[in-house]
Amino acid sequence: MGFLSAASAWFALALPAIAAMYILKRTYENTEISSHLLWRRVLQEQEANRPWQRLRSRWLLLLQLLATLLLVLALMGPYMKGASHASGDAVLLIDRSASMTARSAENGGVTRFELALRQAERWIDEQAGNRAITIVAAGALPEVLVAKESNKAELKRQLGTIVPFYGKSDNAAALSLSDSLLQGSAEGSIVLFTDGHWTDAAEGNKLGLQAALDLHPIDDEKPVSNWAIIYFGIASDPSGAGDNTATITVRNDSASEGTIAVEIYAAADGGELQLAGEASVNAAAGEWQSADVGGLPDARYYKALIRGGDDEVTADNAMYAFPSVPRTTTALLVSEGNLFLEKALLLAGVKPVKISPDGAPPSAEQAESIDWIILDGSIDRLRNDKEWAKLLTAHPLWMIDHPEAGDAAAAPAHTRVETKDHPVVSYITFADTFIGRFAKPAVEEVSWGEQVLTYGGIPAIYAGVSGGKPQLRFTFDLQNSDLPLRPEFPVLIVQASEWMSGGSRQELGSAEADQHIELALRSDTEQAVWETIELAGAGLPSEGTKGETRIADLSGSGQFAAPSVPGLYKLIERNKAGEATAERLLAVTANAAELSGLHAKPEQLNPAVLQGEAGGDSAANNDAAAGRQSLVIWAVLFMLLVMAAEWEVYRRGYTS
Amino acid sequence: MNAESGAVQGPRMTSEEALKLLFPDASVLSRLERLRFSAGNRIKGTLAGKRRSSQLGGSQEFADYRPYSPGDDIRRIDWNVYGRTGRAFMRQYWDEQELQAHLYVDVSRSMQYGEGAANKAAYALRLAAAVGYAALCAEDRVSVTLYSSGIEESLPLLRGRASSAKLFQFAAEAISERERASSVPDSEPALSVSNMAEPFLKPGSLPRRSGTAWLFTDAMFEEGIEEALLAFAAAGQKVALIHMLSPEEEDPTYSGELRLIDSELRTGKEVAVGHRLLADYRAAVDGYKEELKRICAERGVDYYFVSTAVPLHETISGLLAAGLLRG
Numbered sequence: 001m002g003f004l005s006a007a008s009a010w011f012a013l014a015l016p017a018i019a020a021m022y023i024l025k026r027t028y029e030n031t032e033i034s035s036h037l038l039w040r041r042v043l044q045e046q047e048a049n050r051p052w053q054r055l056r057s058r059w060l061l062l063l064q065l066l067a068t069l070l071l072v073l074a075l076m077g078p079y080m081k082g083a084s085h086a087s088g089d090a091v092l093l094i095d096r097s098a099s100m101t102a103r104s105a106e107n108g109g110v111t112r113f114e115l116a117l118r119q120a121e122r123w124i125d126e127q128a129g130n131r132a133i134t135i136v137a138a139g140a141l142p143e144v145l146v147a148k149e150s151n152k153a154e155l156k157r158q159l160g161t162i163v164p165f166y167g168k169s170d171n172a173a174a175l176s177l178s179d180s181l182l183q184g185s186a187e188g189s190i191v192l193f194t195d196g197h198w199t200d201a202a203e204g205n206k207l208g209l210q211a212a213l214d215l216h217p218i219d220d221e222k223p224v225s226n227w228a229i230i231y232f233g234i235a236s237d238p239s240g241a242g243d244n245t246a247t248i249t250v251r252n253d254s255a256s257e258g259t260i261a262v263e264i265y266a267a268a269d270g271g272e273l274q275l276a277g278e279a280s281v282n283a284a285a286g287e288w289q290s291a292d293v294g295g296l297p298d299a300r301y302y303k304a305l306i307r308g309g310d311d312e313v314t315a316d317n318a319m320y321a322f323p324s325v326p327r328t329t330t331a332l333l334v335s336e337g338n339l340f341l342e343k344a345l346l347l348a349g350v351k352p353v354k355i356s357p358d359g360a361p362p363s364a365e366q367a368e369s370i371d372w373i374i375l376d377g378s379i380d381r382l383r384n385d386k387e388w389a390k391l392l393t394a395h396p397l398w399m400i401d402h403p404e405a406g407d408a409a410a411a412p413a414h415t416r417v418e419t420k421d422h423p424v425v426s427y428i429t430f431a432d433t434f435i436g437r438f439a440k441p442a443v444e445e446v447s448w449g450e451q452v453l454t455y456g457g458i459p460a461i462y463a464g465v466s467g468g469k470p471q472l473r474f475t476f477d478l479q480n481s482d483l484p485l486r487p488e489f490p491v492l493i494v495q496a497s498e499w500m501s502g503g504s505r506q507e508l509g510s511a512e513a514d515q516h517i518e519l520a521l522r523s524d525t526e527q528a529v530w531e532t533i534e535l536a537g538a539g540l541p542s543e544g545t546k547g548e549t550r551i552a553d554l555s556g557s558g559q560f561a562a563p564s565v566p567g568l569y570k571l572i573e574r575n576k577a578g579e580a581t582a583e584r585l586l587a588v589t590a591n592a593a594e595l596s597g598l599h600a601k602p603e604q605l606n607p608a609v610l611q612g613e614a615g616g617d618s619a620a621n622n623d624a625a626a627g628r629q630s631l632v633i634w635a636v637l638f639m640l641l642v643m644a645a646e647w648e649v650y651r652r653g654y655t656s
Numbered sequence: 657m658n659a660e661s662g663a664v665q666g667p668r669m670t671s672e673e674a675l676k677l678l679f680p681d682a683s684v685l686s687r688l689e690r691l692r693f694s695a696g697n698r699i700k701g702t703l704a705g706k707r708r709s710s711q712l713g714g715s716q717e718f719a720d721y722r723p724y725s726p727g728d729d730i731r732r733i734d735w736n737v738y739g740r741t742g743r744a745f746m747r748q749y750w751d752e753q754e755l756q757a758h759l760y761v762d763v764s765r766s767m768q769y770g771e772g773a774a775n776k777a778a779y780a781l782r783l784a785a786a787v788g789y790a791a792l793c794a795e796d797r798v799s800v801t802l803y804s805s806g807i808e809e810s811l812p813l814l815r816g817r818a819s820s821a822k823l824f825q826f827a828a829e830a831i832s833e834r835e836r837a838s839s840v841p842d843s844e845p846a847l848s849v850s851n852m853a854e855p856f857l858k859p860g861s862l863p864r865r866s867g868t869a870w871l872f873t874d875a876m877f878e879e880g881i882e883e884a885l886l887a888f889a890a891a892g893q894k895v896a897l898i899h900m901l902s903p904e905e906e907d908p909t910y911s912g913e914l915r916l917i918d919s920e921l922r923t924g925k926e927v928a929v930g931h932r933l934l935a936d937y938r939a940a941v942d943g944y945k946e947e948l949k950r951i952c953a954e955r956g957v958d959y960y961f962v963s964t965a966v967p968l969h970e971t972i973s974g975l976l977a978a979g980l981l982r983g
Contacts, residue, residue, distance in 0.1 A: 028915035028926045034769035034776075034905060035876035036918045036925060041940040042933060043925065650928055 004077030011072045015065055022061045063646040070639035078631040088187025091134045091178040092120055094162055095194035097169035098594040101538035102224040102312045111538050112218045113164050116193040119216055124155050134181055138174035139165040140514055163542045166315060166513035166566050166590035172203040182211040189214050196602035199593050207607045224598035225254035227309040228316035234302050236323050244296040248304050252283035253599045260309035266299035301585055316595050318536035320568050320587035322507045329501050330369050335376035340484035344493035361387045372500045377402035396500050398472040401439035409437045412456025422452040424463045424499045428492050435481040470500050510587035511562040519560055525573040528552040535567040566590045671821040674828030678785050684969045688786055692794030693757055693868055694982045721745045755796040756867030759784040764804035765919045766876040768834060770902030774964040778831045780872035780900055782968055785827040792820050802830060803855040853880035856887045866892025874900050875948055885955050896958040896980055899948055903965035906941055
């Protein structure tokens with residue numbers, strides 16, 4: 001029960017006034033008469049009410065108070081929210097696109113998404129107990145959470161599991177799915193809770209719906225003020241002095257010009273975020289503006305955060321960036337001299353540390369700075385050397401055979417080259433390349449990898465991971481081929497260097513929420529886990545917490561779904577033994593299209609309803625009004641009854 | 657009023673004062689001298705009177721013949737009949753006796769109601785004195801008894817016109833005594849008199865000889881009206897119920913919110929008086945009168961309603977017209 005005019009409750013002040021009047025009331029005039037005999041005949045039923053005599057003195061007062069109370073009640077305009085008479089199945093469609101995460105101070109800091117859930121719960125409460133309700137959540141793909149359920153508790157529980165969707169929502173598809181779910185249900189209706197900001201509103205409006213559409217606009221589709229980071233990039237200092245520069249572009253989607261503070265945080269490897277620089281950006285309404293922040297230290301990743309301004313959407317206030325060039329790697333080149341390789345490594349950004357295979361292995365101090373090792377020949381000899389073996393097993397190893405004519409060598413029958421789809425050999429064709437001799441290592445020696453390139457039917461390049469460390473093996477001598485003279489040689493060396501660097505330092509970059517990303521996992525990876533480093537969504541409790549882990553689905557071939565809430569995540573790969581073999585960072589952002597143009601009035605969502613001629617929208621409104629039954633007439637009727645009773649009491653003189 | 661206040665002072669009032677108090681207009685007395693009770697046949701006095709008794713006796717009025725039986729007074733043999741038939745028949749005559757009239761005046765608290773001359777008790781005593789005087793003038797014997805919850809006071813049988821002074825004095829003193837009592841603010845909660853028969857069920861309260869009994873009352877009794885009338889009839893009385901109501905009781909002019917206090921029970925009843933309620937009340941009064949009339953008719957009792965607003969001489973004319981008094 002609700003009241004249309006709760007302010008009328010002030011009229012209840014009349015109650016104490018009446019009581020006061022009773023207290024101040026003039027007493028009855030004493031008049032002596034000979035006998036009650038005759039009066040009693042007029043004032044009948046005196047005897048029958050004797051036990052109630054004590055009460056009588058208050059009857060008039062009590063009845064009057066009751067009558068006044070009812071009058072006040074009638075003035076307050078009570079109404080009963082009766083169970084909606086709508087029958088037939090219903091599909092509850094919740095818009096959970098990123099724009100729904102806007103929170104305005106008017107709503108007490110509650111997001112539109114939460115408002116929509118509350119309204120949906122209320123709507124469920126109003127429905128008849130046996131109405132079958134299906135809940136559909138919009139998203140990249142519409143999702144049916146529960147189908148034809150009439151248990152309200154279960155429906156509400158399912159509502160609670162919905163989280164905002166920060167990717168690109170296909171609302172039209174959700175609407176279309178809802179409509180088809182109602183196929184065959186004559187009186188079914190789609191109940192849509194949305195803020196009206198649809199990136200695909202035009203597409204939605206083209207739909208011809210069979211079922212009636214009951215549109216519940218959230219927060220009256222008011223314009224939303226927003227400041228967003230639309231670009232954040234880090235330019236590394238070429239000199240390597242740790243003086244990196246960040247460029248941030250900010251868009252002002254509010255009604256007025258304003259200034260916001262931009263803070264840049266830097267996180268060192270394994271360290272905490274530390275404020276590294278600040279800037280202030282002024283932008284006119286609807287414009288974007290860039291700012292540079294220099295003097296940033298080297299870091300694994302950077303975070304830009306905007307503060308202040310008329311900002312109602314928090315999902316686009318933070319952005320992450322990784323240094324554009326990874327820091328220089330150092331490789332130990334164990335070779336008797338290979339100038340081509342040396343130069344190619346330098347081109348690939350690898351600093352080669354040359355050492356002769358005849359010499360002693362480098363000291364532990366020197367080995368510290370080495371990222372990986374290239375063995376250019378003398379593989380077996382060094383492997384059998386105790387000190388060398390220790391060093392070799394501790395680092396990723398790139399072996400290059402120097403096959404001699406003999407049993408272990410083979411000559412190719414033809415020059416046909418077959419490559420596998422592998423990062424090391426992408427773009428590599430070995431066209432016009434002649435290689436005369438190949439080493440044929442034993443099968444168990446190369447069991448760690450796969451043949452990614454065969455030359456004339458002989459494996460030429462093995463690539464793989466051994467003990468969590470990348471391994472490469474070229475079964476031919478570079479210097480005995482004309483490969484170093486080919487233009488693809490530097491490319492091969494760059495890709496090989498990247499492979500040797502193992503991706504463990506290569507971050508995953510950034511992706512949109514729930515976007516499918518392609519990423520190569522290590523071959524020994526059994527399980528991959530997303531660890532939440534930071535969340536930058538709307539901050540709803542259902543979005544999860546910092547530090548929690550979620551197992552990634554590895555069933556898709558190379559396609560992985562990015563986490564669904566904006567923020568920074570770490571993909572941790574684990575091998576069979578459960579050891580973490582690699583970890584890479586992924587910055588997840590909300591879909592920019594969903595969050596842009598929120599300040600403009602959204603396009604009117606009005607899909608054609610083929611069935612209801614009057615239009616589902618107005619029919620739904622009528623339905624809402626009909627569910628509200630006015631109780632004023634009852635209050636008035638009851639009051640008249642009370643007043644009749646009061647008159648009867650007055651007339652019979654039950655007042656002393 | 658001066659006479660009254662004077663009467664209050666002295667222990668006894670003179671007959672002149674009493675007469676003035678009772679009958680400010682003395683002309684009514686001369687009219688009363690010509691009236692007498694209509695008493696039916698229940699006349700059984702002790703002395704010879706002017707009334708034909710229901711007994712046979714020595715008057716000049718022939719009643720019947722009866723066969724002679726030995727021992728009869730031979731002076732009463734009708735010799736003419738004996739001459740014609742040869743058989744002796746006795747002539748019988750009606751006896752003529754005086755009438756015993758008993759006047760019972762209700763002086764309960766409810767009877768004290770009414771202003772001045774319209775006071776019911778005073779009016780009842782005046783009326784009793786008037787009819788008593790008429791009876792004395794008609795050579796009948798008269799007694800006056802005042803009762804409320806019991807017999808309060810009584811004047812023994814009086815005879816002859818000379819006794820009228822005694823009657824007047826008794827009535828006048830009773831009036832002034834009641835007035836004095838009612839001027840004192842409610843002394844004690846009076847005993848509730850709700851049964852009319854109660855005083856008459858006590859031994860010696862009813863007349864021993866048959867005669868006529870007049871009850872002057874406002875009949876404000878919950879019960880016992882039939883019982884009382886029956887007791888009088890059983891005592892051989894020809895009963896007349898003189899029902900008295902003051903004008904304020906008959907047609908009240910109250911208005912507003914009142915607390916009506918019962919003069920006998922002292923209980924209050926708060927009433928908002930309106931036109932409709934007054935109309936209902938008047939209907940109730942009429943209904944009660946009708947009820948009393950019916951009760952009386954069923955028991956051969958004469959009923960006469962007196963409003964104390966009506967002057968005494970008009971009431972006497974009314975009694976005459978109703979046949980309770982005869983010219």
